[in-house]
Amino acid sequence: MLDLDAFITGLPKAELHLHIEGSLEPEQMFEFARRNQVAIPYASVEEVRAAYDFSNLQDFLDIYYAGADVLRTEEDFRDLALAYFDRAAADGVLHAEIFFDPQTHTHRGIPFGVVANGLLAGMAAAEAKHGLTSKLILCFLRHLDEEDAFKTLSQAQPWIDRIDAVGLDSSELGHPPSKFERVFAAAAAMGLKRVAHAGEEGPPEYVYEALELLHVDRLDHGNRSLEDPALIARLARSGMTLTVCPLSNVKLCNVASIDVHPIDRMLRLGLRATVNSDDPAYFGGYVGDNFRAIAQGRTLDRDDLVTLARNSFLGSFLPDNAVATHLARLDAYVEAHT
Ligand code: HPA
Numbered sequence: 001m002l003d004l005d006a007f008i009t010g011l012p013k014a015e016l017h018l019h020i021e022g023s024l025e026p027e028q029m030f031e032f033a034r035r036n037q038v039a040i041p042y043a044s045v046e047e048v049r050a051a052y053d054f055s056n057l058q059d060f061l062d063i064y065y066a067g068a069d070v071l072r073t074e075e076d077f078r079d080l081a082l083a084y085f086d087r088a089a090a091d092g093v094l095h096a097e098i099f100f101d102p103q104t105h106t107h108r109g110i111p112f113g114v115v116a117n118g119l120l121a122g123m124a125a126a127e128a129k130h131g132l133t134s135k136l137i138l139c140f141l142r143h144l145d146e147e148d149a150f151k152t153l154s155q156a157q158p159w160i161d162r163i164d165a166v167g168l169d170s171s172e173l174g175h176p177p178s179k180f181e182r183v184f185a186a187a188a189a190m191g192l193k194r195v196a197h198a199g200e201e202g203p204p205e206y207v208y209e210a211l212e213l214l215h216v217d218r219l220d221h222g223n224r225s226l227e228d229p230a231l232i233a234r235l236a237r238s239g240m241t242l243t244v245c246p247l248s249n250v251k252l253c254n255v256a257s258i259d260v261h262p263i264d265r266m267l268r269l270g271l272r273a274t275v276n277s278d279d280p281a282y283f284g285g286y287v288g289d290n291f292r293a294i295a296q297g298r299t300l301d302r303d304d305l306v307t308l309a310r311n312s313f314l315g316s317f318l319p320d321n322a323v324a325t326h327l328a329r330l331d332a333y334v335e336a337h338t
């Protein structure tokens with residue numbers, strides 16, 4: 001019998017909530033800064049890590065947007081993505097649906113195509129190297145206005161057939177989903193799926209708006225839905241996937257510690273919860289670390305871990321036949337390890 005650590009590492013899984021800019025490790029930040037001759041306000045990798053002490057989402061976002069300044073070329077975005085996929089593959093990830101924030105880059109003069117082409121090259125390299133498949137989710141920054149989101153959607157047009165979904169991230173409080181109702185409708189009309197961060201820091205009303213105004217196919221975080229029994233029942237009944245990020249929740253002080261994380265409560269309530277890393281370079285771990293943290297902190301058993309892995313494939317945007325193939329592989333893994 002494998003120990004839990006090895007069982008988690010080998011467990012076939014998908015990652016559905018990962019900001020590629022949030023996978024920028026401090027070592028890579030220095031490397032990109034050097035090759036692009038960009039000045040960074042840190043003297044060492046240790047100093048960067050020491051700065052990652054956040055009290056809330058905005059604290060983190062300020063540092064995260066500043067860090068992204070070292071990303072300048074197609075090669076940077078390709079290398080960034082491939083480094084993430086290498087770590088994900090080592091963690092048993094067979095499929096990843098990754099967020100990118102084009103406005104973070106276009107606003108500092110990096111063309112949309114540099115970002116998209118670089119990421120797509122990294123995705124193709126990961127499939128060739130590891131057989132790891134992936135999809136791209138274009139996120140609008142919610143602290144910016146609707147007009148800027150529309151502009152971004154129009155810049156994306158040449159790549160639209162290689163983008164699967166739109167998402168909504170950045171500062172949640174004060175920027176409700178309703179602000180982006182029209183741009184999400186336009187994205188839906190282009191055949192794109194929709195996801196949105198809601199209920200990370202924002203109230204249950206924001207989750208209702210994501211469902212009713214943005215018509216999301218998946219909910220990112222969704223933690224504060226737990227404050228509203230009617231909302232819990234609705235999410236459970238509709239089989240809505242929640243992309244939960246345990247280490248992120250603790251690092252951003254939305255959950256006091258991993259020992260009180262509600263992931264097991266979500267499962268008992270019948271919610272289709274998944275486990276994800278969000279911004280692994282900033283929050284202290286990749287998807288395997290997140291699984292290990294909750295397995296220990298909340299003493300989840302193997303069945304719970306398998307349910308979380310199963311949910312990750314069920315909640316993905318893969319076609320039914322690919323989901324079935326992954327689930328069969330998951331079943332075979334469980335059979336071989338029990
Ligand atoms: O956790 C997050 N929440 C909102 N926006 C983000 N952008 C990167 N990570 C996050």
Ligand SMILES: [Zn+2]
Pocket residue numbers: 017019169197220278
């Ligand atoms: Zn996120």
